[in-house]
Amino acid sequence: MDIRAVGATAGSVVLAALLVVGCRQHEGARTPAVTGSTELIRAGAAPPAVRHDEHVAAGGVQPPGAIITNPYQGDARSAKQGEALFSSMNCDGCHGGGATGWVGPSLADGRWRYGAADGEIFQSIWYGRPHGMPAYGGIANTEAVWKLVTYVQSLQPPEDVPTEAWK
Amino acid sequence: MPAGDNSATRFSPLARIDAGNVNGLRPVWTFSTGVLGGHEGQPLVVNNTMYVVTPYPNVLYAFDLAREGYPLKWKYRPAVNPNAVGMACCDAINRGAFYVNGMIIYNLLDGHTVAIDANTGREVWKTQIADLAQGETTPVAPFVVGNRVIVGASGGEFGIHGWTKGLDLATGHIAWTAYNTGPDSLVLVKPGVFKPFYDTGTQLALTSWPKDAWKIGGGPVWGWMSYDPSLDLVYYGVGNPAPYNAEQRVGDNKWTNSVLARRPEDGSLVWAYQFTPHDGWDYDAVSEMILADLTIGGRKRTVLVHFDKNGFAYTIDRATGEVLVAKPFVEVNWAKGVDLKTGRPVLDSSKMTGASKGNVKNICPTLEGGKSPASPAAYSPRTGLFYVSTNNMCMDYAATQAAHIRGTPYIGATTPYHAGPGGNMGAFIAWDAATGRRVWEIREKYPVWSGVLATGGSVVFYGTLDGWFKAVDARSGKPLWKFKVGSGIVGNPITYTGPDGRQYVAIYAGIGGDWFLLAGDVRSDDPADVRPPADFMQDIARYTSQGGMVWIFGL
DSSP states (O other), X not given: OOGGGOOXXXXXXXXXXXXXXXXXXXXXXXXXXXXXXXXXXXXXXXXOOBOOTTSOOGGGOOOSOBOOOOTTTTOHHHHHHXXXXXXXXXXXXXXXXXXXXXXXXOSSSSOOTTOSSHHHHHHHHHHOBTTTBOOOTTTSOHHHHHHHXXXXXXXXXXXXXXXXXXX | OTTSSTTOOOXXXXXXXXXXXXXXXXXXXXXXXXXXXXXXXXXXXETTXXXXXXXXXXXXXXXXXTSTTOOEEEEEOOOOOTXXXXXXXXXXXXXXOEEETTEEEEEETTTEEEEEETTTOOEEEEEEOOOGGGTOBOOSOOEEETTEEEEEOBOTTTTOBOXXXXXXXXXXXXXXXXXXXXXXXXXXXXXXXXXXXXXXXXXXXXXXXXXXXXXXXXXOOOSOOEEETTTTEEEEEOOOBSSSOGGGSOSOOTTTTEEEEEOTTTOOEEEEEESSTTOSSOOOOOXXXXXXXXXXXXXXXXXXXXXXXXXXXXXXXXXXXXXXXXXXXXXXXXXXXEOTTTOOEEEOGGGOOOGGXXXXXXXXXXTXXXXXXXSXXXXXXXXXXXXXXEEOEEEEEEEOOOOOOTTSOOOOEEOOXXXXXXXXXXXXXXXXXXXXXXXXXXXXXXXOOOOOEEETTSEEEEEOTTSEEEEEETTTOOEEEEEEOSSXXXXXXXXXXXXXXXXXXXXXXXXXXXXXXXXXXXXXXXXXXXXXXXXXXXXXXXXXXXXXXXXXXXX
């Protein structure tokens, strides 16, 4: 299957299925590994290139590209497992406990440097980002990365993010 | 050189600015570095030229002080790997440059040392000294002795295998590498040469670790170095062991949290002393070792004086490594004192940490240190006093099992802070190192994180986190002058005589380092990173925000 050719609208369902298939290779893994140990998860199939809808499209025409959805979206148990991974994979060492920001940016403010869409957050973790975000796709499987995505998406931004006032 | 002299005193004999006229000090020139982030370190002034190194991306500016408005002679913009920003534990800072033989030598954050022609700005040599993929970054200022450029790496939070290296001054080639942990062959311990005062035996930096833990045991070098030419010893401190969960590394973990005395030519270790064995509090010992000659108990002693993160000030015989005086200079409760017979701290067992111990409450000082190594102290031979920026904070420490994944943090602890006794989070103090006594203290609302300058005019300069640059009387501590600069101060003041014969004082403004992490609400440049205030410091962002300015003051 040529995943790069998958269109935007029809693509999401197909690709979500694809990634679940990717996960099935690791069935029996139950909870993603790396919880409190150095045991690593084997890498699964490469995820597709995702489209960044918030980027300005030259000529107003979006390029072909995938939109992939989080199979665990909104699932509290997955978010909890993602929270454990966030610590065991040392994410908290840079993004801080509760992901409120340390040397890496806050992931709890509802704002995203590289896009808020499921696939964009997935790609940030899988392939890494400039300025030091490590690529985890070599040691974590898709299931683990989606659970991390679920965790950071579950963080509720404070009531008033833009304003900080003093008395 | 960064500290003004080989002894790391940060003392200048210049005396035109003195206690009587310092209140007439006014800004005469400013320059925006174009970079945000912690402006640690200090400018260098050589041959009527001021050299400034910025935080990442480590631009080097050369200002012509002989011309009106101090225009640039040149600037040097190296290609620095942006991944270094995220691999540096605590903001992408730089601690400055060293001038020698017509070259400016400094470290790029991504693990390179460069030598730049001081006249033309052209690169003379560039050497890779560290490996980002291992978690190594290089904000430390190089230190040059003879034909050796001595450098180290940060990464105590990434499980590096810490080291120092001696580069050849002319070519930049690595002449020797001395690890801080591991077998004698790697630590450059040689029979008959290594004579520590308190320890006996061989393979001390190997046998004080569980098998192979020394390979990922941290021991970074990111502070300041000094050199005694008559003893031919270079002194530097080693940082924390990794991870923060001490139960993963049973043993003393030598030579983390130690002072090492090495021969600069070949790196061989002559003596070592460990301030905090088996560290469970992240008490790096990389603060400067200030060399002074003091009269202690009626005897003239050649000593080094060190204000450790662990809250004790140590006065040590710099020929032998014998501890002569060790007294707390801030609130300390993890240890009851230091046993001068053994050199070891007398621990309070209730403050021992580890994953099995849960959340251990109210440990003083915090892992920011009773004094930060980032803010070097000064010594005035005129007053015989040491001047120190200090933090008055305590912490809870909840250790957890940490997994070592190369290229990611290796920490395993949560450590929230609170203000220490009295509620003020910092103080600026004068210290008598012969007796281990605080002579005077100026309380500050926030932790004090700047370096210090002492002058022959009996004036001492320091800066505050909320952006006040201050001058006080060296003898009494009486405040004499202050000026609000554009951002909080975490850099180190310098003074120099300009081409016009007048004395000037320079300082960076630019809050950062740990204070960017802890008070992320001082940031305004990234709409995708909005943080709440630090719970122990709710209002620092009311008084300052990130910046990057060079300030010069004169009468």
